[in-house]
Amino acid sequence: MNLRLAKPEDLPHIQAANLQNLPENYSMKFWMYHILTWPQISFVAEDNKGRIVGYVLARVKDPANKAPEIHGHVNSISVLRSYRRLGLARRLMLLSQEAMTTVYKSSFVSLHVRKSNKAAISLYRDSLGFRVDKVEHKYYGDGEDALYMRLDLPQQSS
Ligand SMILES: CC(C)(COP(=O)(O)OP(=O)(O)OC[C@H]1O[C@@H](n2cnc3c(N)ncnc32)[C@H](O)[C@@H]1OP(=O)(O)O)[C@@H](O)C(=O)NCCC(=O)NCCS
Numbered sequence: 001m002n003l004r005l006a007k008p009e010d011l012p013h014i015q016a017a018n019l020q021n022l023p024e025n026y027s028m029k030f031w032m033y034h035i036l037t038w039p040q041i042s043f044v045a046e047d048n049k050g051r052i053v054g055y056v057l058a059r060v061k062d063p064a065n066k067a068p069e070i071h072g073h074v075n076s077i078s079v080l081r082s083y084r085r086l087g088l089a090r091r092l093m094l095l096s097q098e099a100m101t102t103v104y105k106s107s108f109v110s111l112h113v114r115k116s117n118k119a120a121i122s123l124y125r126d127s128l129g130f131r132v133d134k135v136e137h138k139y140y141g142d143g144e145d146a147l148y149m150r151l152d153l154p155q156q157s158s
Helices: 008-021 028-037 088-104 118-127
Strands: 002-005 043-046 052-061 071-079 108-114 131-136 146-152
Touching: 002 088, 008 028, 008 043, 008 052, 008 071, 028 052, 043 088, 052 088, 071 088, 088 108, 088 118, 108 118, 118 146
Parallel strands: 071 108
Antiparallel strands: 002 043, 043 052, 052 071, 108 146, 131 146
């Protein structure tokens, strides 16, 4: 299994994985905007034939777009079913978090997760150390609440 930075030509495969794995789907324009604007913090996992089996897509938020501090935000992460529980999502998150710190000096990383998504909550809370910052009621289109979770990132000395 190879983990590497996501490239624009990966986007059709990332989008296909997203459609298979999650109800939150996005246009190609959305994915492209992320990869081109913050090219260092989105990653893919590929198998030995070069097929994309997992991805993490992230962005940076900063005071220019009303965020209190510069921080990373994970928009979407998923791993194909037959490649789960191999540590891929954890490794993808760690790569993204490291780049958020070193490239963008992000002070923390945030994300939204469905209240019912036990696997993802366990990944974020138990495996990576995130905490629930607040509950956002009816955040999702179907009315489900989101947990807004965050993790402080180590500060880089300049
Ligand atoms: C959530 C998801 C990305 C996890 O991917 P993964 O590669 O299987 O996760 P990892 O193997 O890196 O798991 C790391 C840790 O997360 C936790 N975890 C992962 N899947 C879990 C599950 N099904 N049940 C409980 N804990 C789980 C465990 O603590 C695990 O460590 P362990 O295997 O040593 O016990 C994957 O299940 C997925 O793609 N789900 C559908 C899409 C999704 O829900 N994305 C998140 C949206 S917010």
